[in-house]
Amino acid sequence: MNIIDVEGLKYKYPDTDKLxxxxxxxxxxxxxxxxxxxxxxxxxxxxxFALSGLVxxxxxxxxxxxxxxxxxxxxxxxxxxxxAKVGLVFENPFSQMTGSxxxxxxxxxxxxxxxxxxxxxxxxxxxxxxxxxxxxxxxDQNPFDLxxxxxxxxxxxxxxxxxxxxxxxxxPTSQLDPQGSAEVFRVVENLTKEGMTIIMAExxxxxxxxxxxxxxxxxxxxxIDYDTPENVFSRDDLINHGIAAPMVTSVAKAMGMKKSxxxxxxxxxxxxxxxxxxxx
Ligand SMILES: Nc1ncnc2c1ncn2[C@@H]1O[C@H](COP(=O)(O)OP(=O)(O)O)[C@@H](O)[C@H]1O
Ligand SMILES: [Mg+2]
Numbered sequence: 001m002n003i004i005d006v007e008g009l010k011y012k013y014p015d016t017d018k019l020x021x022x023x024x025x026x027x028x029x030x031x032x033x034x035x036x037x038x039x040x041x042x043x044x045x046x047x048x049f050a051l052s053g054l055v056x057x058x059x060x061x062x063x064x065x066x067x068x069x070x071x072x073x074x075x076x077x078x079x080x081x082x083x084a085k086v087g088l089v090f091e092n093p094f095s096q097m098t099g100s101x102x103x104x105x106x107x108x109x110x111x112x113x114x115x116x117x118x119x120x121x122x123x124x125x126x127x128x129x130x131x132x133x134x135x136x137x138x139x140d141q142n143p144f145d146l147x148x149x150x151x152x153x154x155x156x157x158x159x160x161x162x163x164x165x166x167x168x169x170x171x172p173t174s175q176l177d178p179q180g181s182a183e184v185f186r187v188v189e190n191l192t193k194e195g196m197t198i199i200m201a202e203x204x205x206x207x208x209x210x211x212x213x214x215x216x217x218x219x220x221x222x223x224i225d226y227d228t229p230e231n232v233f234s235r236d237d238l239i240n241h242g243i244a245a246p247m248v249t250s251v252a253k254a255m256g257m258k259k260s261x262x263x264x265x266x267x268x269x270x271x272x273x274x275x276x277x278x279x280x
Contacts, residue, residue, distance in 0.1 A: 149180025
C-alpha cells in the first residue's frame, strides 16, 4: 500500500517567481526508507514541508497538485491533524525545542499534551521514546544543556512519541559534529528496523546508500530520478546535479568495476568486497 502519494506537486513561495517544486510526482510504500538528495536550493526542505503540511498551511504561496499521506490530502487538513500522521524533524534541533520546558521529559510531553493524549498513555509513550532514542538518563536535564547530537535525539523523540506513520528528517545531522551525527544515524537505523516509513534529506551519501531503499534526486525543484541507490548513484550525470556519489561508487567508477549481477556500480563497501571475492 502507498502511504505517500504525490501527484504533480507544484509550489512557489510568496513573492518569488521561481517554482521551488515543479511538477513532482512519486509514491512511497509503507515501511520504506527514502533518501532525499540534491544540491542546496534543489527543493528538499520545500518537499519536506509539503509532506508535513507546513506548505501550504504555514508557508503560503501558489500551490498545485496533490499530496496524500495515508489517503489524507494535506491541503485539505489542518496542521494539528497532519501532525498525528507526519512527524517532521528540522535541520537545527534548536528550532524544534519549545524553549519553554525545563526538562527533556516535559519537552517530549508537550506535543502529546497538545494532542490530548491521556496521562497513562502519555507516560508509556514518553518512556518508549526515551528508550528508543537512548536518552533515558537525560530525562531530567534541561534540553538546552545538551550537546547538539543529544538535542537532536530529543527532537526526534518528541516527534516519535506522537507515533506518526511517516517520519521526515530534514538534514538532521548537518549541524552536528561527527559524534552527534553517528548518534543520530544509530537511532535512524533502529527506527528503520521498527518498520517506520522514513524520508530523510541528507548530504552524507555513504549513509544514504547504506540505509535507503530508494533515493529521490531533486534539482531545481524537479524530480530527476527516483530509484534504488545503486541506479541513482550509477548515473553518469550525477555531478551535473550537484551530487558526488559515495566514495565506494566513485572508486568503482574510476576502476570500471561494475557489479556482475546488475551491471551497475556498487554503492556500499560490502558490495565491493563481494565483487572482489567473485573476481578472485
Ligand atoms: N522561505 C522562503 N521564501 C522564499 N523562497 C524560499 C524559501 N525557502 C526556500 N526558498 C526557495 O525555494 C527553493 C528551494 O529551496 P529549499 O527547498 O530550501 O531547497 P533545499 O532544502 O534543497 O536546499 C530555492 O530556490 C529557495 O531559494
Ligand atoms: Mg534544505
